[in-house]
Amino acid sequence: QSNLPKEFSEKYLITKKIGAGVCGEVKLAFERATCKKVAVKTINKKDFPASLGTATQNAEREIQILQKIDHPCLIKTEDFFQTDDSYYIVLELMEGGELFDRVKSKNQIEESIAKLYFYQMLKAVEYLHNNGIIHRDLKPENVLLSSQDDVCVIKITDFNQSKILEESALMRTLCGTPTYLAPEVFTDAVTVGYSRAVDAWSLGVVLFVCLAGYPPFHPNAQTGLSVRDQITQGIYTFIPSKWDGISDDAKDVVKRLLVVDPNARLTIEEALHHPWLMDEAMKETAECIMYPKDSGDATAADATADSVDATVASTTKRSREN
Numbered sequence: 001q002s003n004l005p006k007e008f009s010e011k012y013l014i015t016k017k018i019g020a021g022v023c024g025e026v027k028l029a030f031e032r033a034t035c036k037k038v039a040v041k042t043i044n045k046k047d048f049p050a051s052l053g054t055a056t057q058n059a060e061r062e063i064q065i066l067q068k069i070d071h072p073c074l075i076k077t078e079d080f081f082q083t084d085d086s087y088y089i090v091l092e093l094m095e096g097g098e099l100f101d102r103v104k105s106k107n108q109i110e111e112s113i114a115k116l117y118f119y120q121m122l123k124a125v126e127y128l129h130n131n132g133i134i135h136r137d138l139k140p141e142n143v144l145l146s147s148q149d150d151v152c153v154i155k156i157t158d159f160n161q162s163k164i165l166e167e168s169a170l171m172r173t174l175c176g177t178p179t180y181l182a183p184e185v186f187t188d189a190v191t192v193g194y195s196r197a198v199d200a201w202s203l204g205v206v207l208f209v210c211l212a213g214y215p216p217f218h219p220n221a222q223t224g225l226s227v228r229d230q231i232t233q234g235i236y237t238f239i240p241s242k243w244d245g246i247s248d249d250a251k252d253v254v255k256r257l258l259v260v261d262p263n264a265r266l267t268i269e270e271a272l273h274h275p276w277l278m279d280e281a282m283k284e285t286a287e288c289i290m291y292p293k294d295s296g297d298a299t300a301a302d303a304t305a306d307s308v309d310a311t312v313a314s315t316t317k318r319s320r321e322n
């Protein structure tokens, strides 16, 4: 780590590697002034060999997103440095590591725990969508756990593939008087604006993997179809030995998320209102660990505030959709 920016190594003491991602690695570090433990993610700019331009824009956009987002289930950046070949992002420590490794070690995650994690993922993605951000790379590797305990906070990370929804020319057109507007502009408009539905599909796959311990779409499926064809045809199997002990409600959420037609797929909001998530005990636990410091009433206030934000933002969400 000789090529660390000077002001970085003055502020942090980097120790060991704690996770290796596909682009860059994660190390444990100590903030010298406070001895506080943090994680440092190094993103090597040269890992995007192609046109460096877009890679730099890509990374700049990710840094912008990382610094703007503020939700208990989205990773928080504490500091940020860059050299001409790398970015160094200082993040909160997530000692439970990646959900990917948790599922691998447990094989299948107990339904009530999978529900607690899934609820938090839905709340995080609801926040992103209400702020005009689509993650586009939701997978167990990008879901971090705050501790080794089953009951813990999860945080979504890695916004490398994320997209920011801007007001589009089509939206401006649809706001004007359509005197001279051709009919197909209206009919085309119906299907535009569902790019966010990709996150709902991905969460369906993540939930399937957590509950069953195997992915719905995989190379050696009995169907003899390529993974791509399994996905485009929405063909997957609930293997009885894996799914017998799992509730019909849980299966139903998966079925309604793994719908090929994005317009027919459950939205994040609809998933949050599915019977499987109508579980007050789970939600109380979730609110408690997501907003730990407040007393009961303040937590309720937080939750109300959250739902107000979500409602207000969601009424304006479609207007931002491109």
Ligand SMILES: C/C(=N\NC(=N)N)c1ccc(NC(=O)c2cc3cccc([N+](=O)[O-])c3[nH]2)cc1
Pocket (backbone or CB within 6 Å): 018, 019, 021, 023, 026, 039, 041, 043, 062, 075, 089, 091, 092, 093, 094, 095, 096, 097, 098, 144, 157, 158, 159, 160
């Ligand atoms: C921002 C980002 N990726 N962005 C990108 N690839 N372009 C990003 C990706 C991954 C992480 N991962 C971690 O913070 C992370 C992984 C891990 C594994 C065991 C233990 C810990 N930990 O903090 O104790 C871990 N933290 C953090 C940030």
